[in-house]
Amino acid sequence: MEITAHSRPAVVAYQDLLRLHLDERASGLVGTIEERKRNGRTYLYEKFRIGTEMVSRYLGEDKPDLRARLERAEALKAEADERRKRMTRLARTLRAEGFITTDRDTGSLLLAFSRAGVFRLGGTLVGTTAYSLYQGDLGVRMDYEELAQTGDIDFASFERLSVALEDKVEENPNEILKSLKFDPVPGVNDRQVWKWRQSRSEAMVEFLTPAFGDESVKPLPALGVSAQALNYLNFLIADPIHAVALYRSGVLVQIPRPERFAIHKLIVADRRQGGPDQLKARKDRAQAEFLVAVLAEDRPEELTEAYEDALSRGPRWRERIEASLKRMPETEQRLSALV
Known part of the structure; x- marks a missing residue:
């Protein structure tokens, strides 16, 4: 099998674009950082006031890179204009270097989901859409024809994490899908909706969650959706990584290792x-x-x-x-x- 690597400038540009997107997300911090411990792990929340009510917003698992970015939030805010200009230039560079871009329908969906907090709250992009993003992480060229064979966009998350986070998306994915002309596809038995089909194309969006025996439909409260439980999925989405989908100046998502x-x-x-x-x-x-x-x-x-x-x-x-x-x-x- 012949494997063709991207050029070093392309690999560096991708890594820089990913770093800037992570900086951009951390720059949105407006409150104080709060720690919560569960099952031996520490999770970070942003605590701030809206009117007379104190609100908590999930930021992510406590890791050195996230902690360092949050501590630089004020400096990152000040760099916002220059950072966004550089993100646009880097995205342009990657297109010129032959990176496969995300199509308009998929890109707009990922951007809407990202803005709503789907990936921040544990959602992980899986399937061929996720596979296509390894071109940046691994620095290799991928076969466009192979990637164009499917219109499926799959998202997965752990049910237990979704319950434990005690936070939820800023806009329900169901409403986002409706606005993008996706229609719900009810289940045969219980009529619960975990997949959506776009009326003007063959695109299908599915929500999945790990099963540990029983492959039934389960709720994901943080994401505001139901999901089909599948065995072996827990292995796939454990300890996911960040990636950038090449749409506009890039969309920060989460994919499996x-x-x-x-x-x-x-x-x-x-x-x-x-x-x-x-x-x-x-x-x-x-x-x-x-x-x-x-x-x-x-x-x-x-x-x-x-x-x-x-x-x-x-x-x-x-x-x-x-x-x-x-x-x-x-x-x-x-x-x-x-x-």
Whole structure:
């Protein structure tokens, strides 16, 4: 498999654009920082007054980079005009360097969701839309035709986190979808809505959440939506990363780690074998093959850790991974060389 890297100026431009978007988000701090501890982790909130009422807004898990940005919030506010001009220039540079841009419908949806707080409150972009954003994180060129094969936009979040955050989106995603001409697709049995179809295209938006046995529809209170629970999804969206979708001057989103995405694709490809989604299974294997090829060369330690983690989760996990790898001898060889 031939892998073509982006130029060093393109990689640097992407990293700089991502940094500036993270600065931009932190610059919106208006209140004081409050810490809340849950299950051994510390989460940061912004506490401020609206009229006579004190309000808390979730900022993220307490990590050094977020803490450092929040402590510089006043300085970041002062740099806003120059930062936004630079973001526009960097986005222009990335387009000129051949980065695949997000189409208008997807870009406007991601921007609206980002402004509403979907990603801030634990929403993670998954599926092919997320896969396309690894061009920046990994610094590699991707096949445009492969990325254009689907109109699905999938979002996932942990149900327990959504409940525990005690915060909610500033605008309900259901209302955003309606304004973008998406129609709800009720479930067959309980009529709960977790997916939406756009009337003028084949685009589909789905909300997902990890299942631990029972694959039913569950609420995500922080996001204000219902979501289809799926097994194995907890592995995919654990410890996600930030990324920038190239629309306008960029949209800050959250996506799975590429090594977890690659291994998860091996699992779901086997789940789709023999069913109505066999064509999607081929796409799953192709995405896993590409990511494993890149990561085995550039980030072997991260790929090894994700692979061993998945194998350690039980015989059913191993069976699904092995079944997919039997169809992918080169990928199997790359992974076998790591462990």
